[in-house]
Amino acid sequence: MDATTRRGRTRPHATRARAARSLVVATALAMVITGCSSGSSKSGGAAPQSAVPQLSASDINAQPVSALKQGGELRGWLEQWIDQWNPLQVDGTYGDSVEIMKMVEPLLFRIDASGKFQPVPDFLQSATVVSTSPQVVLYKLNPKAHWSDGKPLGYLDFKAVWQADNGSNPAFNAASTNGYNQISDVSQGDDPSQVKVTFSTPYADWQSLFYPLLPAAGISTPDQFNKGWIDQIPITGGAFKLGAQDKSAQTITVVPDPNWWGDKPVLDKFTYRVLSQSAVTQAFLNNEIDYASAGRADAYSQLKADKDAVIRTAGPWDEVHISFGSNGALADQSVRQALGKAIDRTSLIKVMSQGVPVTFPELNNHIFMTNQAGYQDNSGEWGKFDPAAAEQLLTKAGWQDAGAGKPRTKDGQALELHFIVAAGSSQQTLDMASAVQNMLGQVGVKLDVDKVPDNDLDEKYINVGKFDLATWRNTGSFPPSLVIPFYQQPSGDNVYENYSKLSTPEIDSLLKQAASTLDPTAAAKLYNQADAKIWELGHTLEIYQRPTVGAYRKGLANYGASGLADFDYTKVGWQK
Template identity: 65%
Template sequence: MDASTTARRLGRAAALVVAAALAVTACTSGGGGSGDGAAKSEPPRQDSQDINAKPLDQVKDGGEVRFPLYQWITQWNPFQVDGRYGDAVEIMRTLEPDLFTTDASGNFQPVTDYLQEAKVTSTSPQVITYKLNPKAKWSDGKPLSYLDFKADWEASNGKKDGYNIADSAGYELISAVEQGADPTEVKVTFSEPYADWQNLFRPLIPAAGIGTPEDFNQGWVEKIPITAGPLKVGTADKTAQTLSLVPDPAWWGTKPKADRITFRVMSQSATTQAFLNNEIDFATAGTATAYGQLKDSKDAVIRTASPWDEVHISFGQGGALADQKVRQALGRALDRSALIKIANNGVPVEFKPLGNHIIMPNQTGYQDNSGDWAKFDLGAAKKLLDEAGWKEAGSGQPRTKDGKQLELHWVVNDATPQAQLDLATAAAAMWLTAGVKVDLDKVPSNDFFTKYVDPGKFEIASWRNTDSFPLSNALANFRLPVGDNVFNNFSKLGTPEIDALLKKAAGTLDPAEAAKLYNQADAKIWELGHTVELYQRPTVVAARKGLANYGAFGLAGVDYSKVGWEK
């Protein structure tokens, strides 16, 4: 629901289908008030970002930049099921080869420090030829080669026992990885077309680090054995919950600007005071309380952009929720507009209801597929519960069935800001009106994902998914689990029909045709009662004055090597 309860699917530097953006009015930085009187504006254009972009000759050499980290990172392998926490992926794309980044429009651009060229060299079958930068080397001295691509593919295609992978999408369609004309050339052949091939091998992980299931699953726990980026880990103090990145002297590209980038674990709500106390240089300002305190700080600049970022309520698949009609009833019993107003109170950018699980409103191809499933209708909700066999027990009382009360538990991160707790409390009150009692169970923030969300041990939970694009990433979010592997579908709810539509869409090279298939899948996800989408959340952050090349990125990728302080 807030920055402390965020599950980022593939980190910030990802992209959507290459197509023209839907233009909407830009939002200015700063200004506005707090409380109900906060001036609202439209989210920025798709291609906007607000990062105080400066050329490197205008950024000081040296110095420290201090960022919050919302959870201590244990698993650093981004291909492993527990390694997809967003800050981990984002940091790993600085420490390991990030072959492609994205520009402000969300379009993939090759990173020349690693790639001289990468393109489709055959369409039948689809073949991608990568030309590697010959200067690129791992920290163990070995050059990047086809062996690394091959190892990443074989570990992630779902065919090897013991590899607890996060997502096989794309990798399962590769039929061969070979050396090309020379050791700097890599040829990747697909058995079926795959539109989002540029999002594969991001970052590239060294073959030497994932050769066995043990290496893959445990070799990156609390350590990063091999790197190949502009920065490397300076210190990782679990006791102090502090991580620092420093320039790697072996880096062959442009030297990073800052001497040190430090991350300190704290709750989202703690970032406001930490910023005001000059302990960190960046803080979220996306709640009324945070924005109200930060907007007038003499050292703060409010920055906003419109990223792939959504807030939702997810349902589990056990107990009473195994019945689709119960899940559908929960959706019909919610007045989303009232809930959104609670979250939006005092924030200067308007939150609008979201009608799609896959495509954001400022992306080409968006349409509202929620139909009646997210339309507030208490009578319809009660009728669905009647049909599911849950009998009314009087006003304000939970329904009953076979002698049991209809009581569910909503797992809440104990670092959740008050506005989001108010939203959850309001939702629970709405559900009780329909005869469903929902208890809010607070759990420690460090346990929220690892013990509850990631293993799917919840009945109701809410978090933010960010940067879940390109659109093919939707497959991992909503596909049926395979054995114990839930991919990124923590609700564990799905159907073969949804899987088939998402897989077909991922193999459709025409963006318009692909969008049609994604929207068909999305309509089925709404009907399934998997997730009630609430709103797309704009980025609203406070950056310390003078911080260059960092802030609200929208759809663009982060380059930590350029982050520093203005001259």
């Protein structure tokens, strides 16, 4: 699995993890993204014109089970050995382990290709908000669903997850308390198959909780929660179970559970082997694994030539942007707006996509991806490349033209800014910074590209807001409430994840309203209103949704390019 990226902030040359549930799935994060368009208005005040994406949102060679051979094996890969299997524990958010846990534990909902949660009938008959004041969700479980120890799924499992993850007991080293800390009670409904979850304050993204569900018998004490899942999965409750773990050979197998009550899985076995990134391409070419990352130009050129390979491309929740600081000249909103207008995003996308065989879709929203329900273009005039307008804004802000090739001046000071990059950044990132330097120079802004030690970039620069311009990736920030900390109004010394320290009471209010709005359409409208204000603020210049590219062995079905969606592993197999 090419899944080491977790939800959070990621520098272009390295992974930056955040303690949260990972939504990144195998190399197969994919949808065909060439030609994506917003198909919507420029106004943040209007509801999205389309409730679903305009294009097909997955490329997984979808086939009916009747067209597949029964049995067989899928050979995959891991980037590192898995020690902690508990996905709710702070050390268990590694993408590969989370993905396997979604195979062996109850997945109440699967996310579809537009980013919507759909109930999984094998575990969940229905889940409904039965009251809004207070918010109460009633889950009706499949009575057949049970754990490997024979106990049926029930409210005690939900209660144990809530108590471990709500932050009330710091002895539970929870990866995230988001949502769980808004629950006030978990109880049984009218019968043992019903679970009532009551919230103290409305939580719109309630479907993202209990994902996957874990058994009370395995997480009820801090010792069980923190240590009981190290090197083992003590209790399972899905269609699969862990087969063998061979640490010396660095292999893990996942096999069907004969006690599974749902449709029989197609494959006999999934085998995962730890491989370095540099070894993956050759392993595929040697017919040792069945999929490989093809996102680099060198890997793509080799893999596309393999007669047994099919290239699939996709757009997960993964964005690349340039953030503006709030110090010095950039404390003036007009200056930040001018920078946004002076930067040609289309040209930057060409720089960043050189040698990659797919189109990088321009991103015009800070909260939704181009293939996500609710997406619309809110960039308006602030995302439009217009050097003349940039010059007018700078002049209006008091920065006077000093002549061709010279930086503008104000009160005897030159307009000189700094773009902070890690010394170990990829050549693409350095090329992007150089291109921005040239673009800003055309409007009288002197931009220095400062290389800083890799280990200092976060702690000494980004985290403390010590930058004029900086770039990183935000990944897997779904559902939308996870984006809020990026733009939330700082509270004293707590900037949340808003390292630019830029916000307004209006933006803050709109985001909080959206997160508490249970109707998805109404919530999307509020998020888009906030997004339009974020563009106007000059907080962040979104550039593109970062695609992934994978090579898959011919005949592999119902697996590959899933984009925002979850896989149904029971249907993965090989065509007849």
